[in-house]
Amino acid sequence: MIKLDNVTKIYKGEMVALRDATVEIDKGEFVFLVGASGSGKSTFLRLLNREEKPERGHIFVAGKDIAELPGYKVPYLRRNIGSVFQDFKLLPTKTVSENVAFALEAIGRPRAHIKEAVPQILELVGLAQKADNMPDELSGGEQQRVSIARAFVNRPLILLADEPTGNLDPATSVGIMKLLDRINRTGTTVVMATHDRGIVDSMRRRVIELDRGRIVRDQARGVYE
Amino acid sequence: MAIRLDYIAKETGSNLARNFTLTFASILTVAVSLALVAASYLIGQGINNSFLGLRSDVQLFVYMNPAATQEQIDAVSRALDDSPGVENVDFFDKERSYEEFQRLFEEQPDLVSTITPEDLPQSFRIKPSSSDAEVVTALGDTLESKEGVLRVEYAAEFARQVQRSVRTLNTWVLIVGGVLIGASVLLIFNTIRTAVFARRREIEVMRLVGASNGFIRLPFVAEGLFHGLLGALLAAFAAWGFDALWKRNFVNQVAFELLNQIRWDPNQLWSAIGIIFAVGALTGAIGSGVAVSRFLRA
Numbered sequence: 322m323i324k325l326d327n328v329t330k331i332y333k334g335e336m337v338a339l340r341d342a343t344v345e346i347d348k349g350e351f352v353f354l355v356g357a358s359g360s361g362k363s364t365f366l367r368l369l370n371r372e373e374k375p376e377r378g379h380i381f382v383a384g385k386d387i388a389e390l391p392g393y394k395v396p397y398l399r400r401n402i403g404s405v406f407q408d409f410k411l412l413p414t415k416t417v418s419e420n421v422a423f424a425l426e427a428i429g430r431p432r433a434h435i436k437e438a439v440p441q442i443l444e445l446v447g448l449a450q451k452a453d454n455m456p457d458e459l460s461g462g463e464q465q466r467v468s469i470a471r472a473f474v475n476r477p478l479i480l481l482a483d484e485p486t487g488n489l490d491p492a493t494s495v496g497i498m499k500l501l502d503r504i505n506r507t508g509t510t511v512v513m514a515t516h517d518r519g520i521v522d523s524m525r526r527r528v529i530e531l532d533r534g535r536i537v538r539d540q541a542r543g544v545y546e
Numbered sequence: 547m548a549i550r551l552d553y554i555a556k557e558t559g560s561n562l563a564r565n566f567t568l569t570f571a572s573i574l575t576v577a578v579s580l581a582l583v584a585a586s587y588l589i590g591q592g593i594n595n596s597f598l599g600l601r602s603d604v605q606l607f608v609y610m611n612p613a614a615t616q617e618q619i620d621a622v623s624r625a626l627d628d629s630p631g632v633e634n635v636d637f638f639d640k641e642r643s644y645e646e647f648q649r650l651f652e653e654q655p656d657l658v659s660t661i662t663p664e665d666l667p668q669s670f671r672i673k674p675s676s677s678d679a680e681v682v683t684a685l686g687d688t689l690e691s692k693e694g695v696l697r698v699e700y701a702a703e704f705a706r707q708v709q710r711s712v713r714t715l716n717t718w719v720l721i722v723g724g725v726l727i728g729a730s731v732l733l734i735f736n737t738i739r740t741a742v743f744a745r746r747r748e749i750e751v752m753r754l755v756g757a758s759n760g761f762i763r764l765p766f767v768a769e770g771l772f773h774g775l776l777g778a779l780l781a782a783f784a785a786w787g788f789d790a791l792w793k794r795n796f797v798n799q800v801a802f803e804l805l806n807q808i809r810w811d812p813n814q815l816w817s818a819i820g821i822i823f824a825v826g827a828l829t830g831a832i833g834s835g836v837a838v839s840r841f842l843r844a
Binding site: 370392393396397398399400401402404410412423424426427428429471472475 | 553747748750751752753754755756757758759761762
């Protein structure tokens, strides 16, 4: 599903964010990216949805080398990749269901499909009762559920999560992890960058550790360190 | 497709409402600049029309000295009849000149009452067989040397001078219009950039979920087009008003001897309006297109 082949990413010609990374992630895997701040976790994720281009190496997503992908095809790549962030990135002027629907409107899906898909996904994330609330009326955990619903409503092949529990308390984080686990069980590949030791240690999934841009550990059913 | 149309209408509408003052400023600038361009176009067409009108009827005026004898007048008349460069001669004696004078200045009875037929010079009105300026000038020179001739006037030469000064003025109107179009593009650019900035979070999300660049761009380009076209609509009204005003004040008004020659037909007004809309749309599309592209460059 995802394959990095000797990938190097350098910012502004000097700061090496990722160095000779080679790694392969299969379809349906759940992978934690761990490491100190600045170790290259976010860069790793940003390379996968072509927010960044590598200086060297190849990145294959679903069989295609996305490092060589022409700009006009990037949107179609992203339709297969959901993204979740620490700060949710919800639109404050839209309700919960409008926020989710926006993801489908933006890619031109028919209205009938949107009407059907949005309540379904809100049911899945447990927010059917809050469909008409505004984001600022929700707790942090609920907001993150909305953002996950938005990322998953188009049923992407891959879900990228950049510290999705970074702003949440441990109890709420457990709920979010259960949701991501459920999404993973539908066959979606999940790649999640995190600092949360408790989560990594309790889930016992594959762990890739980065240190100053290098992959220093790749362990199946791993722990935080 | 239906969802796209109402999506564009909704987003464009909310942008327009949010940036009312900037929107207003850019639409007005578009309108003023396009109105100047249209006025300049109409005057330019009018000059061409008057130029063509004169070319088919280049006239030489040979004014006789009021004290000229009948022999001198007959001599000039014979010379004109014999000259191959003359197609048509019309002699205005004192009575005929006075009639014309009365007609031209009928709105100024005070002036008319002070002049008698005896005060007016007799003249030959000549239509040369060739409109070539050199031939006409050579003919004029020959006539000027005849005895009893006061002076020779060239209608075309006079008209050309008028044309030249009107053209110079017109060039400046066009330059000012062009500069204002430049200002319009910048204003629209700025307005759209503000709109893009106000919606940067939405754009970020749209990019993340895989909206195509065209789809993200569409509402903003629609907004820029709206600025350009609404400005064009205002300018079209201005051009129409300018047309009416010009016709009422100058065309067929003897008092404006220079300007009453410059006239255009309704088709030329329509092409001016066509130009207004084309340039307006282009201005809006360029201003907004550049503004959005800058933001979307990945």
